[in-house]
Amino acid sequence: MAPAQPWPLTFKRECGDTRPRQPTPPPPPGVDENAATVRHKASPFMPASTTNKLGHRIGARGGRTRAAILEATRSLLDGRHLGEIRVADVAAAAGVSPSNFYTYFKSVEEPVLALCENAAIDFQPLARYLDGDWAGEQAFVSARAYVVDVLLFWREHGPVLRIEHMLADKGEAGFVESRVKRLRRIHLAFERRIAQAHATGYHAKGLDPRLTSYEVVNLVESMAAGFDLLRRGDTPAESILDTTAYIVVKIVTGR
Numbered sequence: 001m002a003p004a005q006p007w008p009l010t011f012k013r014e015c016g017d018t019r020p021r022q023p024t025p026p027p028p029p030g031v032d033e034n035a036a037t038v039r040h041k042a043s044p045f046m047p048a049s050t051t052n053k054l055g056h057r058i059g060a061r062g063g064r065t066r067a068a069i070l071e072a073t074r075s076l077l078d079g080r081h082l083g084e085i086r087v088a089d090v091a092a093a094a095g096v097s098p099s100n101f102y103t104y105f106k107s108v109e110e111p112v113l114a115l116c117e118n119a120a121i122d123f124q125p126l127a128r129y130l131d132g133d134w135a136g137e138q139a140f141v142s143a144r145a146y147v148v149d150v151l152l153f154w155r156e157h158g159p160v161l162r163i164e165h166m167l168a169d170k171g172e173a174g175f176v177e178s179r180v181k182r183l184r185r186i187h188l189a190f191e192r193r194i195a196q197a198h199a200t201g202y203h204a205k206g207l208d209p210r211l212t213s214y215e216v217v218n219l220v221e222s223m224a225a226g227f228d229l230l231r232r233g234d235t236p237a238e239s240i241l242d243t244t245a246y247i248v249v250k251i252v253t254g255r
Helices: 009-014 060-077 087-094 098-104 109-130 138-169 173-199 209-225 237-253
Strands: none
Touching: 060 087, 060 098, 060 109, 060 138, 087 098, 109 138, 109 173, 138 173, 138 209, 138 237, 173 209, 173 237, 209 237
């Protein structure tokens, strides 16, 4: 698989993001600057466990080694499929020995799972777009801000998220749990908003707010994952973002 190419500068400008991998991208056109999510970068220096595979406490040096392994894994995933990456490849890219790798992880899938868990932390602030005002035209503003941030999130974490989706769909327990944890808060936020519209008669009686929340989240994630394909027909980025936001508003509010 060819290495991922940087997004065209014109697209970055359309989405208001002219700098690669910035922790807080400028707000896109049509989004209130005060409504733009401030995304907090999950630190690879903060492992979920404070001990390594040998049962020893992870200190500052161990944290740096672990972080180097995570960054190497992430970099390799930009240009290769997961099945093409060996422990030796990750160790070499991280500047450590394979034995050092096994001190922290038992397989290549484990650092990928750790990257998924880091990505989940970055994703949580997006639920705040469902907590604000969705009356009238403000619903579109909030929905579009959410759509843009999901797109930027996938730009940052796409290779890892595709693996999360693939292995979760195959029933790999760790990746299923990672995906559920990442999306639980946004599912609940959408479910509450949809249930409010359902209770006031804007939705058909047979519509299930919980299942609908899953569909809305999947819709936006699918757009973000396949954004480059959607643009192959010279469709403007603005049109994709606006159309997705309008669909979200219609499904969520029934209006």
